[in-house]
Amino acid sequence: MTTNSFLSRLHSPDRPVIVFDGAMGTSLQTQNLTAEDFGGTEYEGCNEYLVETKPEAVEQVHREFLEAGADVIETDTFGAASIVLAEYDLADQAYSLNKKAAELAKRVAAKYFTPEKPRFVAGSMGPTTKLPTLGHIDYDTMEAGFAEQARGLYDGGVDLFIVETCQDVLQIKAALNGI
Template identity: 45%
Template sequence: MGTMLQAADPTLDDFTGLEGCNEILNLTRPDLVASVHDAYFSVGVDCVETNTFGANLAALAEYGVEDRVYELSEAGARIARAAADAHTAADGRPRWVLGSMGPGTKLPTLGHVAYGPLRDAFQQNAEGLVRGGADALLVETSQDLLQTKAAVVGARRALDWVGVDLPVIVQVTVETTGTMLLGSEIGAALTSLEPLGIDMIGLNCATGPAEMAEHLRHLARHARVPLSVMPNAGLPVLTSDGAHYPLSQEELADAQEEFVRTFGPALVGGCCGTTPEHLRAIVDRVRGAAVPDRRPAPEPGAASLYQTV
């Protein structure tokens, strides 16, 4: 989303002086945002994410507009909803909108921000997404389990307030170190998050599919809820022109097909570096693929921030 919006070369006026705050474009250039959704729907995906990854307390506070969380979230969902409905109307196949709830830039476990204000802002984020027409809430790129809890609890409070019951999906980000940013391994994440009543758990960002395989294997063996997996197009390679993601469309599609056949995720897609053409290849490869009958064997346990026992 961010790469494609920047490639459209929005002006400083489009950003209303808040250069880099992509969520402002939901209000000033909804046509640009809709064009990104259309590009992905046109290659056959079932779902798109809203342009609201940064519509949270910490990220918007960096621009001094943290009081606009609800407004920008609602606008982002409304744009995606219109695009989804237009594509459904054209061919009759259902399309869905995933309301993106990004992590922000502050880690509550490290004392960067208090839990209460963070939870309340996530509630505003989620309420805006729901009222704008999101079909599900996606808490993604989660790096701190306390931040993730704040997002899930905020999402649940918003759903209760609005009076609807939508799926809440959580995707954690496991670094190349093998743990989340603050040192949590995947078992600690599952043990801590599943009892919050989430409807799906998975992985996104930071790495390509190769580095995600063992973490996905753990989830497939033990998670009671369905799985999702959205890798980057490989590990980023830093060049003079910025980050380059090395996996080709076919390589990423090969990996996702293997994930589907081996681990049975219910939702697959792509994160950083995955263009519409990457998603076209994934759609062509996995739509209609045989999915194994996953039979998890959950292990009762307790978790610290770092590990489960």
């Protein structure tokens, strides 16, 4: 599946509505994951690290959304920019975690793909925990973090990117320029 096939689906008059999945983090919380599932107490709450430590938990969420009828599932990468991962001493794994998350989502989506109902994967890019307009981080550092995240998602095979819940216009600009 390429971006072109997603664009074809997007413009299809036969199926004008595209259904995206729901909240990855909230869905993971319903699994009552332990510190051990996250790889230790130092990583507890880092949902993005689960693609490394407990990928079956992420796969379960993807399957549930696809079985509910989602056309597009989002990668488990909302907070997988190096800027956020640094808070867990995982900044150096940003590229690989994003790539793994994309590959995992693509594998699950492929199992549900049919010509009549193609399934796609969106690379999720969240706002980070820093606001450049408030001086928490400089713009170039933020853009570089998003660029690394986008490379991992792209190399993992996402069909599209989704920049989510940004409150700061500079975050959005950095994410879009990073892509």
